[in-house]
Amino acid sequence: MENQALGPPADLDALYxxxxxxxxxxxxEQLVAGPAAVSELAGPLPISLPTFLKHLKVLERSGIVRTExxxxxxxxxxxxxxxxxxxxxxxxxxRRMERRLDRLADLAEDLERNPQ
Amino acid sequence: MENQALGPPADLDALYxxxxxxxxxxxxEQLVAGPAAVSELAGPLPISLPTFLKHLKVLERSGIVRTExxxxxxxxxxxxxxxxxxxxxxxxxxRRMERRLDRLADLAEDLERNPQ
DNA sequence: CTAATAGTTAGCCATATGGAAAACCAAGCG
DNA sequence: CGCTTGGTTTTCCATATGGCTAACTATTAG
Structure with a gap:
């Protein structure tokens, strides 16, 4: 459930x-459409190339993007x-939250049926 | 900024x-189990109360936690x-990624069936 | 009323982040 | 060979983040 042994440690810190x-x-969202070169990705963005490269490194560190x-x-x-x-x-x-709320609802129903 | 009509409004920043x-x-993860007071939440954590309060404010700004x-x-x-x-x-x-990969697989199959 | 409890504010510090400009490789093209 | 293209490194800046202590406010328990 936690670590699926994929590439680098699936650390949520870096991911989020x-x-x-x-x-x-x-x-x-661009890369979902297919692989792209650095300049293709950076082109439309309103930031400098070096700044873009920093973002790219963050994405790589998170494991969500691979580059070659x-x-x-x-x-x-x-x-x-x-x-x-x-x-x-x-x-x-x-899901955990929903389960709890369900239990809570059940409890409320019981109390209503069978008042103290 | 350049929201390309993809995905929800960008308060995702605060959320992520x-x-x-x-x-x-x-x-x-604690709060999923039910509401809790500040000191109950902060107690087990290895940080000071003021520091905890900062984290709490971040959670509130993101809308994921409400306090009263x-x-x-x-x-x-x-x-x-x-x-x-x-x-x-x-x-x-x-899902978008999976759809693209599916289309790609179909294309590869076609090519195999019907080589150039 | 006094004291303990539960938060809150206010500084302060070190590091991280997002941004830019400039200068610098390295691969292709003519 | 020399120029152009596509990245990269370096340096610098302002702000944000995560952490602390100390001092303060406001409820509530005794």
Whole structure:
């Protein structure tokens, strides 16, 4: 449930930190459409290339993006399997919360049926 | 900024930022079990109360936790409906990615069947 | 009324983050 | 070879973050 033995340690800190910035989410949304070179990704964005590179490094540290250089072009790919754990933590909390609320509702019903 | 008509409104910033810290995730995991007072939440944690309060404010800004004070006790509640959007963004990206990979697989199959 | 309890404010500090400009490689092209 | 293109490194800046202590306010228990 926690660590699925995929690449680097699936650390939620880095993952959620990576996704907490709109620029970086935009990059991910681009990469969903397919791999892209650094300049293709940076082009439309209103920030300088070096600044973009910092964002890219944050994404790489989080494991959500992998990059490789061929010649002078660095291509960026999304690692879809890293999206799972991020989604899972939220889903897990939500489910636990719902179960609790259900139990609470049951209890309330019992009390109503069988008042003290 | 450049929101490309993809995904929900960008208060995801605050949400993901809130979840990028282990202390704050621990608080959320506690609150899933039910509402709790500030000191109950802060007690087990290895940080000072003022520091804890800062974390709590981050959680409140993100909308994931609501608090109310009665007498001298401030009680913290989880807002489960805020967990949904956070989960959804990831789910949405993952699904888009999967669809793309499926199309790609189909294409590869076609090529194999019908080589150029 | 006094004292303990539960938070809150106010400083202070070190590090991290997001941003920019400038100068610097290295791979291709003509 | 020399120029251009695509990245990279370095340096610098302002602000945010996470942590602390100390001092303060406001309830409530005795």
């Amino acid at each position: 930190h990576a996704m907490s910035d709109p620029t970086r989410r935009a990059v991910v 250089k061929q010649g002078r072009v660095r291509t960026c790919h999304l690692q879809p399997e890293r999206l799972g754990p991020a989604e899972d933590w939220f889903a897990s909390q939500r | 930022h809130a979840m990028s810290d282990p202390t704050r995730r621990a608080v959320v 004070k009665q007498g001298r006790v401030r009680t913290c509640h989880l807002q489960p409906e805020r967990l949904g959007p956070a989960e959804d963004w990831f789910a949405s990206q993952r």
